[in-house]
Amino acid sequence: MRPLVLVALSLLSLSAWAQPPPCDSGSVFEDRNGNARRDHGEPGVLGVRVSDGVEIVTSDAQGRYTLPAVDGRTAFVIKPPGYTLPVRANGMPDYWHNLRTAPGPALKYGGIPVAVPACRDFALRRATPSPNRQAALSVLLFADPQPKSMADVGYYERDIIASAMQEGAIDMGHGFGKFHFLGGAADLGLSLGDIVHDDLALYPALNAATAKLGVPWLHVAGNHDLDFDATRDEDSLLTFRHHYGPDTFAWEEPEATFIVLDDVVYLPGPSPDMIGGLREAQFAFLERYLPTVPKERLLVIGVHVPFFDTAPDRETFRKADRARLFALLRPFPHVLLLSGHAHTQRHVFHGAASGWHGANPLHEYNVGAASGAFWSGAKDAAGIPDARMSDGTPNGYARLRVEAGGRYRLSWHPARLDASDAARTAAMSLHAPKVLRRGAYPAFGVYANVYMGRDDSRVEFRVDEGPWQPMVRVERPDPGLLAENMRDDQAERLRGYDRSPEAGRSRHLWRGVLPTDLALGEHRIEVRAFDAWHGEQRARTRYRLDDAKE
Known part of the structure; x- marks a missing residue:
């Protein structure tokens, strides 16, 4: 040789x-x-x-x-x-x-x-057991943090992370105010995809901000977390997996079982470049794992792309995959679906029309975005963009509280609230005209955007401590955001890096007709909404009646 x-x-x-x-x-x-x-x-x-x-x-x-x-x-x-x-x-x-x-x-x-x-x-x-642990499991839900730059990472840290830290801070009673302790904000955290906006080099900076909460954090992959230079779906989450590990996995707590699924199917080539769906390997995992899951716990499925179709004229989640998944979930009496992606907020209750055949409707909470409308809009005094979503929901985060026996509660937490503005609370925002002509035809209304409102939510209003009257749910643009659109239109120069989104149809908007046959002067409007998990929520505003000359 x-x-x-x-x-x-x-x-x-x-x-x-x-x-x-x-x-x-x-x-x-x-x-x-x-x-x-x-x-x-x-x-x-x-x-x-x-x-x-x-x-x-x-x-x-x-x-x-x-x-x-x-x-x-x-x-x-x-x-x-x-x-x-x-x-x-x-x-x-x-x-x-x-x-x-x-x-x-x-x-x-x-x-x-x-x-x-x-x-x-x-x-x-x-x-x-943590001394701060309550009877229920507390889970922070972030959808679409989606920074496109280091400036946006800064907004995420100062707006979302700081708000969650403040909410979880404890007053030690020594006169120096509240202090945040690692892990005090929640027991668990879950980000529902679009961790960043295409620039995957931002992962370390965003992770450093999230880690300030000291909470175990799980991540769902989104369509903006893809390696877009990959030539096939199998390679499209390699960088995501380098930073966050598996894109399909499970995590168990005494009160709930969490299953995270990558439901972004990458389609290199002509548009659209993705569709919602699942793969054979994921079904193999589910078929092996689900029979071992206790049915007395809440089963939480976390994905990015909603299971319902988000476009009226095309399939955005493959129906066959949805039906197959729903069939696997049918034996479980307590199931909650969590999704992101839409940059609006919505509750959907699946039934036979979408392939669910369980004893009760299957609840999907499509969580509003932490980035709101992609960190857009005019900045406030702290230099943070308005970031309101196209349905009028303020940017923020959600919280899931899970109790024994599969019971759960959900809440929405706007990132910034002005305590002096009674028309904007954590639960809703009100919009009403400032002045109307006394005796005018009653054709003008007060609007309540109830952020966690559902199709069957009860919303009422009254004027000057009068009798409560029902408000009517309407699907139209939020008038407060329409006014912001007008301010953007009339501005002679840019008011922010990106203007606020064009107001679109809100699915949680209610309207009540304001009376014009009252005395001249100011009148108080009060709105109450009955939240499915937290009871009665209220907000207040005012309008004035003036006489007018022809």
Whole structure:
């Protein structure tokens, strides 16, 4: 044999020896000293499931598991109730690792680097009750944070993160005001996709802002989280997965089971470049996992693209996939669907028309955007854009509270509120004319945009402590946003980086006709809305009646 051939074979042999085969086993253990490493005497945890998004295996009495090593997949532990996880350097929970033995496609934002991990041990710590923990599981819901620049990341931090920190702050009673403690804002956080707006290099900065909450945070992939230079759907979330791990996974708490699904099917080529739907591998995961899920808990499904069609003239979520998923969910008595993407807010109750055949309608909450209308609009005194959404909902975040037995409550939290403005509360905003002619035909109304309003919500108004009268739900643009559109139109120069969105149809708007046969002068308007989870909510405004000469 020639010397050069011998050298080449030797180098190949060394290369193969230096590159160990991917590990297909590991353990799940109780991390008693909190160092995220399995030390002598730390026991394994029996019965914990480990998955790669397709296969699911269970740890034995010593905590050991064996999971087939498939290149390109992400292995993760399904966090069991009663345990917490270590935190990575970026503040995210440490429950996954990617397997990449050969270079993937060359992508602008890097994708997943080659990494053949050693056998992965997953650390769990027994959860200790927090002194701030309430009877219900508290979950922060962010949809579409979607910064397109570092300036937008700054808005996200000062507007959304600061608001959540303030809401969760505690007054220690020492006269120095409220203080935020890590983990005090909630027990868990979930971002429902479009973590950034196409610029995936912003992930680290956004993560640093989110980590200030000190809350375990889960991420759904959105259509603006794609590697758009990928040539196939299978490679379109490689960079996302490098930062956030699996795009399909489960997470368990005593009160609820969370399943996160990537439902953005990337279609390279002509428009549209994506559609909502699921893949065979995801159905394989669901078919293996769902039979193990306790039915007394709330089952929460988190996605980005809504399950209902958002365009009147085309299918935006594949009907066959929706019907197949709904059939798998049918045995569960307590299910909540969470979605984002629309940059409006809406409650949808699925029935037979959309493929749901359960005993009760299936509730989908399409969560309003943290970025509102993409961080647009005139800035306030703090330099933060108005960011109102096209349906008139202020930007902000939602909160889900889950109690035992599958019961839950939802609420919307606007990022900024002026405490002196009684017409804009956390629950609604009012719009009414400032002055009307006394005796005029009663054709002008007060409008109430009830942010968490549903089709069957009861909304009433009264004038000057008079009798309560029903308001009528209307589907039309929010008049307050229409007025903002007019201010943008009439401005001689730009009022912000981007103007507020053109007002579109709001599905949670109510109208009441204002009387004009009252005394001259000012009159008080009061509106009350009956929230499905939090009872009566009120807001107030005024109008005036004047006489007019012909």
